[in-house]
Amino acid sequence: MILATFHHDEQGRITAFQLVGHARNWRLWPDMICAGVSAIGQTTIGSLQELAGVEPDYLLEDGNIRCAVQYSDDDEQSTVIAALMASTRIGCLQLEDSYGNKYVTVNDVFHGDSET
Template sequence: MIRAAFQRDDCGRIVSFAMTGHSGYATSGQDIVCAGVSAIAQTAIGSLQELAAMNPDYRLDDGHIACHVTYPEDAEHALIGSSLMESVRIGCIQIQDSYGKTYLTVIDE
């Protein structure tokens, strides 16, 4: 099972996410749950860099993706960054709703 955990700051913005584990939905290379979660997370990391002009601290390993952000003072880029981080959570919840908590569990701390 994949565990997707999200942490928030005092303003309620997501400041980090970590996805750990393998879903077990299908064999490696055929697992749509793992592929979906990985694609969402990696797209968000690239989008934080390109669209929000942020430099996220991230790690991509087999069975583990983590990302931590520090929001910029610039309100526009901070809003873009916050929206991108929320989109990761929303995408994971949609996958969880479609495939079940047996394969993906989302934790919003």
Template sequence: MMTIKLSRTASGLIRRFTVSGHAGFGPYGSDILCAGVSAIAQTIIGSLQDLAGLDPDYVLADGDIRCELPDPASMQPQQLEAARILMDSMAVGCRQIEASYGTSYIQVKEVRYHQKGGARA
């Protein structure tokens, strides 16, 4: 199963997302759910860089995608708004896939963001 964890700050900003595992919907290398979520995540990371002018901390690996925004206090107002829209788009896209294909393949979870010690439920 693929798990998407969205870590929100107290102000509602998704500051970090992680994608782990494989959906198991199709054969390895041909799984449309894995490909779909991966495409969404990589597009968000690229858009944070190219459109918002941010330098997120990220990892792109097989079965492991992670992205964390820089400190919002270091962002210009327009960067923060772009980051909010893009990270919310990640949530919308993944929830749509979850709703279409079911939680036995993909689960989206929201947790509270904690900078030190990770995110807790």
């Protein structure tokens, strides 16, 4: 199973995500789910660099993608960052809705919450 964890700040913006695990099964399509989650995460990292002009703190490993951002004082740039980070969550939620939480589970951690 892939666990997609999204950390939100006090304003509700996503400041970090981590995509961990594999959607293993005897069927071919769980590999496609893994590829989909990986593509979503890697596209966000590249888009943050190219479209938002920021260098996120990230890690790309087999079965582990992590990305964290700092929001700037520039409102326009912060809006782009927030939209890109939110799109990662939306993509993971759509995969969870389509294929079930047996393969992808989305977990939100809000500012002040402890991760469980």
